[in-house]
Amino acid sequence: MGISISNISKSYKNVKALQDISFEVKPNELFGLIGPDGAGKTTLFRILTTLLFPDHGTATVAGFDVVGDYKEIRKNVGYMPGRFSLYQDLTVEENLNFFATIFGTTIDENYDLIKDIYVQIEPFKDRRAGKLSGGMKQKLALSCALIHKPKVLFLDEPTTGVDPVSRKEFWEMLKRLQQKGITILVSTPYMDEAALCDRVALIQDGRILQIDTPKAIVKHYPKPIYNVRSDNMYQLITNLKDYEFNHSVYPFGEFVHYTDSRTDFNPTELQHYLESKNLKNIEIHETDATIEDTFMELAK
């Protein structure tokens, strides 16, 4: 029971939030929607979770139409919105009980599904949700989204603002949930998280830039990329941008990722050019494209 999206568009006044979006999420797939703030990720999530009507197009979730069968969808999906949306004044246990009751079930009935996650916050079960740390809130929200044993799980930017340790733990939890047969659509602005998904859609300004496995996406990158480094980063970037043959120049940590507009590019020539600008300790070597390189090339 996956997700099928056909030609979905949605506008708010004159902002085109989604423009003719189509893709499929296969049953039991861990699918990533990767894009920055304002790309349209949350709008798509709201349409798929029946909280918003599309202007055009159709979509089904777990086989149900997002408009006609909205009640069925609500019973069959779990949704963790980007903003913490549990009851701050209820305790951890009360929140979980509340969501179980709403869906006509009990904590005991589906405890197996949430056990791994819930045991980590159980020592604080009498604490009000509003008093939890960021990482604990996230675990509680995930528990609440899972307590009715949904077929499809929607997670809207679950790791935004979370430190690397909690992020890693969260992705390990998602992998375990996938093994339990749940289809997962997760959105994130962190490009490095794309590698953890089975397939990803890159999205910007309401349009899908590309859909594929993370490995295939970086393979599609059209040009050789070079890591360039020198003793003065600012001057290096400025000089590379002034170089008449550059195709793209992007800072990447200790290096600059450089691509050349020519097909017969010779790094030695670039080396000489940079030396003529008085840069020292110049290093130029070919490197592999990352998801971010692909994203920037497509978004250019």
Added chain:
Amino acid sequence: MRFPLSWEMNMQNNNVIQVEGLTKMFGDFTAVDAITFDVKKGEIFGFLGANGAGKTTAIKMLIGISNPTSGKATVAGFDVLTNPNDIKRNIGYMSQRFALYDDLTVKENITFFGGIYGLSRKRIKEKSEALIKELGLENVASQLVGSLPLGWKQKLSFSVALIHDPKIVFLDEPTGAVDPITRRQFWEMIYKAANQDTTVFVTTHYMDEAEYCDRVSIMVDGKIEALDTPMKLKEQFQAESMNDVFLKLARG
């Protein structure tokens, strides 16, 4: 770890931040536990740590809004304990939460912050024109900041944090979920500022951004557990990326 050889020697080394044994206790909880480090003029210094590691408490002491329990620190040449107000005049500060006023226009925000830092009207006008031109905001200068895309707001608030030509600018998780091109434009602005000898002190949760810094410190449970260039830290921890370095340290 790199400790300063001696306090006096470092004063001559153009250190704009010097911290020795800085500690903050809340009751019997030690939030910041005797941290010692220095930051040089024009350096881009990454200050990392997991949630709750003590970063925010440490920064509050450095910008003069929280008194240390013990230890000492000078920032821009002023002691955090005795001259906190001089520090505030000589630093810039930008965070994701508090940056600009959404219901003031671009120009009004610049004028407001210029005024707060005591710039003359003439100077504010010059700065304002130069800044709007440099950021390419001519067409939106009279629009409310709230209506601008996040990436533009970030670039504008960084420029505003530099309006009084501070010696140091503190960036507290400055880059949110903006697109990767905008994020790089922002880092180019940081490189430019550092190239003009402004020290940049930055906290971030994006470990790939830590790789942009000249040196990086990582706090775990109130202590600085690692401090070096990203390249040397990766060597030291036999890690491929700063993310791996962080995970090795913070997971223990």
